[in-house]
Amino acid sequence: MAVTIRDVARVAGVHISTVSRAFSAPHLVHAETRAKVLSTAEQLGYRPNRAARALITGRTHNIGLIVADIANPFFPPLIKAAESQARMRDHHVFVAETDEDPLVEAELVRALSKQVDGIVLCSPRLNNTSIEQLAREVPLVLVNRRVPGLPSVTMDVAHGAGLAIDHLVADGHRDIALLTGPRGSWTSREQRRAATQAADRSGARLTVSGPNHPTEDGGIAAAEQIVGSGATAVLTYNDLMAIGLIEGLDRLGKRVPADVSVVGVDDTILGRVTRPRLTTVATPTAAAGRAAVDMLLQHGDDRRTTAQVSLQTELIVRDSTAPPPGTPPHGHATASPAVDSAL
Amino acid sequence: MAVTIRDVARVAGVHISTVSRAFSAPHLVHAETRAKVLSTAEQLGYRPNRAARALITGRTHNIGLIVADIANPFFPPLIKAAESQARMRDHHVFVAETDEDPLVEAELVRALSKQVDGIVLCSPRLNNTSIEQLAREVPLVLVNRRVPGLPSVTMDVAHGAGLAIDHLVADGHRDIALLTGPRGSWTSREQRRAATQAADRSGARLTVSGPNHPTEDGGIAAAEQIVGSGATAVLTYNDLMAIGLIEGLDRLGKRVPADVSVVGVDDTILGRVTRPRLTTVATPTAAAGRAAVDMLLQHGDDRRTTAQVSLQTELIVRDSTAPPPGTPPHGHATASPAVDSAL
DNA sequence: GACAAGCTCACAATCGTTTGCATAAATAGG
DNA sequence: CCTATTTATGCAAACGATTGTGAGCTTGTC
Numbered sequence: 110m111a112v113t114i115r116d117v118a119r120v121a122g123v124h125i126s127t128v129s130r131a132f133s134a135p136h137l138v139h140a141e142t143r144a145k146v147l148s149t150a151e152q153l154g155y156r157p158n159r160a161a162r163a164l165i166t167g168r169t170h171n172i173g174l175i176v177a178d179i180a181n182p183f184f185p186p187l188i189k190a191a192e193s194q195a196r197m198r199d200h201h202v203f204v205a206e207t208d209e210d211p212l213v214e215a216e217l218v219r220a221l222s223k224q225v226d227g228i229v230l231c232s233p234r235l236n237n238t239s240i241e242q243l244a245r246e247v248p249l250v251l252v253n254r255r256v257p258g259l260p261s262v263t264m265d266v267a268h269g270a271g272l273a274i275d276h277l278v279a280d281g282h283r284d285i286a287l288l289t290g291p292r293g294s295w296t297s298r299e300q301r302r303a304a305t306q307a308a309d310r311s312g313a314r315l316t317v318s319g320p321n322h323p324t325e326d327g328g329i330a331a332a333e334q335i336v337g338s339g340a341t342a343v344l345t346y347n348d349l350m351a352i353g354l355i356e357g358l359d360r361l362g363k364r365v366p367a368d369v370s371v372v373g374v375d376d377t378i379l380g381r382v383t384r385p386r387l388t389t390v391a392t393p394t395a396a397a398g399r400a401a402v403d404m405l406l407q408h409g410d411d412r413r414t415t416a417q418v419s420l421q422t423e424l425i426v427r428d429s430t431a432p433p434p435g436t437p438p439h440g441h442a443t444a445s446p447a448v449d450s451a452l
Numbered sequence: 453m454a455v456t457i458r459d460v461a462r463v464a465g466v467h468i469s470t471v472s473r474a475f476s477a478p479h480l481v482h483a484e485t486r487a488k489v490l491s492t493a494e495q496l497g498y499r500p501n502r503a504a505r506a507l508i509t510g511r512t513h514n515i516g517l518i519v520a521d522i523a524n525p526f527f528p529p530l531i532k533a534a535e536s537q538a539r540m541r542d543h544h545v546f547v548a549e550t551d552e553d554p555l556v557e558a559e560l561v562r563a564l565s566k567q568v569d570g571i572v573l574c575s576p577r578l579n580n581t582s583i584e585q586l587a588r589e590v591p592l593v594l595v596n597r598r599v600p601g602l603p604s605v606t607m608d609v610a611h612g613a614g615l616a617i618d619h620l621v622a623d624g625h626r627d628i629a630l631l632t633g634p635r636g637s638w639t640s641r642e643q644r645r646a647a648t649q650a651a652d653r654s655g656a657r658l659t660v661s662g663p664n665h666p667t668e669d670g671g672i673a674a675a676e677q678i679v680g681s682g683a684t685a686v687l688t689y690n691d692l693m694a695i696g697l698i699e700g701l702d703r704l705g706k707r708v709p710a711d712v713s714v715v716g717v718d719d720t721i722l723g724r725v726t727r728p729r730l731t732t733v734a735t736p737t738a739a740a741g742r743a744a745v746d747m748l749l750q751h752g753d754d755r756r757t758t759a760q761v762s763l764q765t766e767l768i769v770r771d772s773t774a775p776p777p778g779t780p781p782h783g784h785a786t787a788s789p790a791v792d793s794a795l
Numbered sequence: 796g797a798c799a800a801g802c803t804c805a806c807a808a809t810c811g812t813t814t815g816c817a818t819a820a821a822t823a824g825g
Numbered sequence: 826c827c828t829a830t831t832t833a834t835g836c837a838a839a840c841g842a843t844t845g846t847g848a849g850c851t852t853g854t855c
Contacts, residue, residue: 161841179532189522384727504811
């Protein structure tokens with residue numbers, strides 16, 4: 110049915126090995142022969158079967174990308190960037206989803222391992238031991254997780270959390286809540302550590318509450334607890350949760366930012382269109398996707414890099430934060446609206 | 453390095469063909485032997501190499517999913533549903549992106565064709581001839597596009613457009629604009645046809661404007677033209693464009709829905725969080741993803757289905773639509789120059 | 796004119812599986 | 826107990842490519 114190297118060889122009147130070399134080792138075949146091979150290949154519509162090639166070379170030219178939840182707005186830009194970068198390097202990418210389930214995660218890595226050259230594992234929920242185990246079976250690059258000895262690209266979410274707390278304190282908040290993410294999230298632990306430290310440093314009280322589901326519903330569910338805690342400002346695990354929280358607070362009659370200030374994390378597209386526009390810690394997700402793919406493909410064939418890249422985060426101040434209620438109006442520095450034009 | 457069927461055979465003391473059959477044809481091997489094979493396979497951590505299997509069976513257990521833009525909020529729910537459905541049927545999915553470029557689209561289909569059992573082609577921008585050509589090379593299921601003789605799943609966007617126009621007319625609008633999508637979009641043509649028909653039927657004037665880039669920027673860019681057209685209501689190609697348009701109108705000093713009503717299409721997550729909440733035509737994207745995968749995998753091995761499924765759409769009325777301003781367009785002419793200079 | 800060196804290309808083994816065919820063992824029928 | 830039938834397993838040829846080895850031709854050198 111499909112046209113193979115054998116068909117090309119027959120039509121061109123050469124041996125299949127010559128056809129193969131015409132493509133993969135041009136200097137080993139006479140220019141004239143090569144031209145003939147290439148033209149008949151073109152004419153016949155020959156496309157090398159990558160699976161067959163992989164069988165003997167050991168390189169599939171495929172990579173796997175495993176994420177927790179494709180529909181979480183954090184991931185699409187990362188997937189997009191990774192796919193683009195991979196294709197630029199002549200690779201195709203499998204995308205799979207774990208639904209935040211560590212078991213599915215491990216199973217997926219193993220299922221994919223034979224048909225990819227490596228896997229980018231985003232926001233893993235597995236413990237370090239399991240991850241190290243998997244990394245022995247297939248090249249792995251971690252995103253949003255640091256494990257000693259394994260290559261990873263993380264966001265400097267700790268720095269971002271510090272920035273967020275500092276911003277809130279500067280606005281006059283003394284009673285701040287932190288909504289943590291799912292159990293097993295390295296990011297959430299980092300964020301919590303840094304937020305606690307920043308709060309201590311500036312003498313603010315930090316109430317930690319979680320784990321929460323990293324979705325809008327998780328934020329909505331947490332609203333009541335926030336109101337009960339008496340906090341005047343909240344740092345959430347991600348934008349989705351922040352938006353849910355704002356919605357939940359609204360239902361309880363609390364206005365953002367008048368009554369409560371809310372800071373998200375990730376700078377997803379959502380925070381730019383919601384009202385109030387969301388103050389958030391921007392994480393360079395597209396850059397992370399590109400970097401992860403590069404790291405995976407970089408080390409020629411054998412040597413595995415073990416580099417740990419950390420990408421810069423920054424605070425984007427929009428309209429969901431303000432001084433706590435009862436503060437006299439004061440010309441505090443807020444970002445100019447022009448700073449964040451649309452996309 | 454990796455453990456193969458040969459290793460299992462050696463350790464279990466049987467021939468490789470027996471190992472193979474222990475997995476793929478259990479009834480052909482003695483229960484006792486089978487148990488031994490399975491246990492040593494388990495113990496050795498054997499995982500069949502799907503690429504090698506594909507070489508001989510012709511079935512890869514992979515499918516391709518090609519979309520225009522992963523980051524467009526329309527697609528993630530579709531990708532998510534497709535991936536989930538595929539995995540439920542023991543298939544993995546390649547995700548690739550065309551960036552709305554027909555050439556990339558064709559190239560991608562061909563590049564993927566050898567390592568997948570079929571491809572779900574979403575929102576193709578190619579012409580019918582090219583698509584038919586590609587469908588001859590690899591099983592194809594179309595989403596958001598109908599081509600005679602090819603299986604497809606489409607949204608009844610025509611019905612939705614009619615609903616939207618009717619809703620606007622019922623609110624009192626007589627001057628409606630339609631922002632079309634990218635050139636080559638079947639969906640956009642359908643929408644335009646139905647909107648024109650609905651407007652004619654109800655005696656409203658419909659101004660068609662496009663093609664537009666199906667993004668926020670596309671919507672922002674179209675704002676000026678909308679203001680110039682004097683339309684009091686706009687139906688856009690998708691939510692993204694609607695949100696951009698609202699932003700663009702805002703910059704020109706026009707409020708939604710007080711001055712202009714806006715209706716989006718797709719019911720993405722964005723329309724639920726933006727303010728005003730977006731009135732939109734809901735398209736069942738997740739269902740479309742599942743249906744497309746099912747159609748692709750359904751026909752056993754040989755027979756290609758040619759079914760054309762159309763999924764129901766519905767109008768979701770939120771806050772971006774309202775009756776047109778009662779005041780005649782006096783203020784418009786005087787307000788425009790000042791706003792233009794402010795740009 | 797013979798021999799070494801270079802080119803160009805064909806041969807064949809190989810990657811990890813599946814699968815039609817053959818064979819051996821076990822069971823059944825008479 | 827012999828043959829016919831079933832059952833369980835081994836053998837070997839594929840699938841579509843890559844690649845080490847060596848054969849046949851040219852060249853170049855002395």
